[in-house]
Amino acid sequence: MEARSYGPLRISEIGFGAWVLGDMYGRLGRDEARRLVGKALDLGINFFDVADVYGSGKAEQLLGELLAGAEGVVVATKVGYDFYAGGRPRRRYDREYVEVALRRSVERLGRIPDLIQLHNPTAAEIRESSYFLGLRGVYGRFVGVALGPEVDVLEEGLAALQMGYDSIMFVFNILEQQPGLQLIEAGRGRMLLARVPHASEVLTDRFRPRFPGEDHRSLRRPEWLARAREIVEREVAPLARELGYTLGQYALKFVLSFPITSVLVTATSVDELEEYAAASDGRPLPREHLEALLSIPAKYGAELKALER
Secondary structure: OOEEEEOOEEEEOEEEEHHHHHOOOOOOOHHHHHHHHHHHHHOOOOEEEOOOOOOOOHHHHHHHHHOOOOOOOEEEEEEOEEOOOOOOOEEOOOHHHHHHHHHHHHHHHOOOOOEEEEEOOOHHHHHOOHHHHOOEOOOEOEEEEEOOOOOOHHHHHHHHHHHOOOEEEEEOOOOOOOOHHHHHHHOOOOEEEEEOOOOOOOOOOOOOOOOOOOOHHHHOOHHHHHHHHHHHHHHOHHHHHHHOOOHHHHHHHHHHOOOOOEEEEOOOOHHHHHHHHOOOOOOOOOHHHHHHHHOHHHHHHHHHHHHHO
16 A cells, blocks of 8 residues: 655545445445455555444544554544434534534544545635634644535635645545546645545446435435446556456546545445455556546536536
């Protein structure tokens, strides 16, 4: 497993998306979760990203227990959704709430996180959150912003960078390259975290045309999934086969060909995790492959965008 640096941190190129521990991608039993986290550590994955709202604290609690005693791990969490009041979690970024939420996250994780992030704030809320920068070194070693939902991500990311946040997290994959490419350029030297590298499994050999309602990936419209898969089979899969990678590995290689600090994967089995970890081999994609992939949004971007509505 290759690693990239931010300050004193050495962060594995492949990160573990611990949202799977919060039953957001199907229910994962405790034994399965233990095997998955243990395998991640065995593979050299040391970066684990979670949020307090995943499973209403369950994912943090379980991750904290499974990482207890592990050395050299880098843990990130997110706050900003008030699930304590009951009902549908609502976004809150006032200092009083955020500090309470962070204290509870620390308790569940059993450690001070390496990175604390505001979870999906608007650009205006980011600009009003200067107090969060002062929590660097108190509740977490570094501070960042997880960007989304995917509405004004470019504005949000630029606002976070201008404010002086250490990190930003954003969607970036072969099919959804913007505003990721702009944020990568603007954020050089910061901790850049890519999520959804497989575009809800469209960029894997495990593609499914639809997901059950409790699965977070069900937010994708079936029409988008079907058309995106057609594009992938025509434009991407032959390139992956040419280099001997699985489709899932090739999608990760694309992301890692840019100065991304770590790309977070959604793995619900040991087999998936082993496949994805093998993509971290220190070799970027050849120039001609990157040029072909970078041309995809110009061909299909408008069509896919229309299918999101």
